Each structure stands twice: as C-alpha cells, then as structure tokens.
Amino acid sequence: MERKEFLKRSCILCLGGGILPIVLSGCQTTHYVSGSVELNGIAVLKSEFVYLKKDQPVTRQYILVQNEKLEFPIYLYRFSENEYSALWMKCSHQGAELQASGDHLQCPSHGNEFNNKGIVNHGPAERNLRSFPVSILSDKILIDLRQS
Secondary structure (H helix, E strand, O other), X not given: OOXXXXXXXXXXHHHHHHHHHHHHHXXXXXXXXXXXXXXXXXXXXXXXXXXXXXXXXXXXXXXXXXXXXXXXXXXXEEEEOOEEEEXXXXXXXXXXXXXXXXXEEEOOOOOOEEEOOOOEEEOOOOOOOOEEOEEEEOOEEEEEOXXX
C-alpha cells in the first residue's frame, strides 16, 4: 500500500471512530422529568431511569430534571443503582445552557465539554460545573439544592 492510500484510509478510520460514539449516544432519546420540589431540594423516582424496549427493561444512562422553579435543568447521571451525579446545566464559562450527549455535556456557544461528574474536559472553561449532593431514599433520588 502506498503512503498516500495509507493516510487516506487512516484518516477515514480515525474520523469514523471519533464520530461513532457521538452517533451511538444520540440514539438514546433524552428523557426529561418534572422533579417534585421538596424541603431541601428536588426529588425524582428511581423508576424514571427504566423504560421498556421490546418488552425488556432498559436502564437509561441519564435523565434531565426540570421544574418551573429552576432556571436550568439538572443532568442526573446514573453510575450504579446507588451512585448518581447531579449537575447544573449552566456552563461555567459564560452561562449558556448545556446539551447532554451521553456521558458528557457540551456547550453550544464555545465548545466547552464536561464529563459526567462536571469536570472540564475541553475549554475555554476553566471551572468545573456546579454539582449537587445526591441521596437515595427508598424509591426516590433527592437532589439537595442547598449546597454545591
């Protein structure tokens, strides 16, 4: 194989491999939930993470929690049955609303990227996202809005 052909094929594979995770994460529809306001925060049912696909239960990776009292949604990511992260979907750079794409959040304004724990993966943002403590109470997930 000639060098030119090798480079051409390599570039196609690299581009395809880089786009594939984005395409696949886009296959999962974003699930919005209206959280119920409680004394110290907002609560959602654990069952919001589960849906049926061909009569089989499937667990969502994340949900977006909304409420009319919230300026921005909260990205609630599920690591396991008892481990979640809750992130304010407001970019720490200039305050734009973030977009959820699987296990990361992206800012449409300046290309910032944050992982599922709110840590900056790609700037210009220099600060991580605001996060909230999460606790599990029986069948509910409580997002404590008093702290960050």
